[in-house]
Structure formats: C-alpha cells, structure tokens
Amino acid sequence: MTADQLEMICKVQDSLADYALISQPDLDGIENMMESKPKLTKFRWWMLTWGLMMDALEILAIAVWIITGNWVPAAIIFPVVIVMAIWIIRDYYNKVEYICPNCHQHFKPSWRDFTFSKHTAKTRKLTCPNCGYRGYCVEVYDVNPKQ
Numbered sequence: 001m002t003a004d005q006l007e008m009i010c011k012v013q014d015s016l017a018d019y020a021l022i023s024q025p026d027l028d029g030i031e032n033m034m035e036s037k038p039k040l041t042k043f044r045w046w047m048l049t050w051g052l053m054m055d056a057l058e059i060l061a062i063a064v065w066i067i068t069g070n071w072v073p074a075a076i077i078f079p080v081v082i083v084m085a086i087w088i089i090r091d092y093y094n095k096v097e098y099i100c101p102n103c104h105q106h107f108k109p110s111w112r113d114f115t116f117s118k119h120t121a122k123t124r125k126l127t128c129p130n131c132g133y134r135g136y137c138v139e140v141y142d143v144n145p146k147q
Helices: 003-020 024-068 072-095 111-116
Strands: 096-099 123-127 134-141
Touching: 024 072, 024 134, 072 096, 072 111, 111 123
Parallel strands: none
Antiparallel strands: 096 134, 123 134
C-alpha cells in the first residue's frame, strides 16, 4: 500500500465515524429537502413569472390613465391583479410545508401564521405544533399538496 492509499482509507474511516453521529430523522430531513429543492425552485420561478406579468398589467393601466386620463382600464385591471395575487398566495400556501429544526417534524402552519410571520426566502418564523419550538423553520415543497 502506498501512503496516498493509506491516507484515503483513513479519510473514509473518519467520514464513516461522522456518518454514525447523524440520526435517521436528520438523514430523512436532509433527503426530503434535497428532493424538494428542484420542485420548490421551479414553483418560485412560476410565481415570479406571474408576479412580473401582474406588475406589467398594473404599469400599463397606470400609464394609460396618466396619458389618456381614462381610468377605466385601471378600474378593471386592479381587481383582476388582486384576485390573481390571492390565487398565487393560496397556491403557494398549499404547495409548501415547513420542517422544525428541533424535532424534524413536517407541518403546515395556519393560514394566519403563514401570512403574518416573519420570513426569509427559504424560512419562516413559526411555532412547531409537535415540540413547541419557536423559530425559523425550513420551507420545503409539500409532496402531498392540497389543491
């Protein structure tokens, strides 16, 4: 055996020892996040596309109003955009769930908590219904979303 081969074997042994420290729930949570990431990314792009189209409609309606003085297109487009926004947010709520970093429980918060809690692009400050942990929980794509 060469010194390089022996060093590689030692590194593999060390990594196997580290692997034993990871619990099965941790491994399951990591696997779930890895599987849901592409779906969640695709869904976020879908939301961004619709959001940009809604912005374009609003800007167009305002421009028409300013240039021509005709407010009717804005009166028609603004309610449509509001309904579209509600539809997108509802779809978002139905397609995501959260993982408690403390107990690794998957859960869906109440509509009120989802709507009004502090959040980042990938986390939301929630209370876990399983263990009572209050903090930032990781957002994942719900494999069984309600439609």
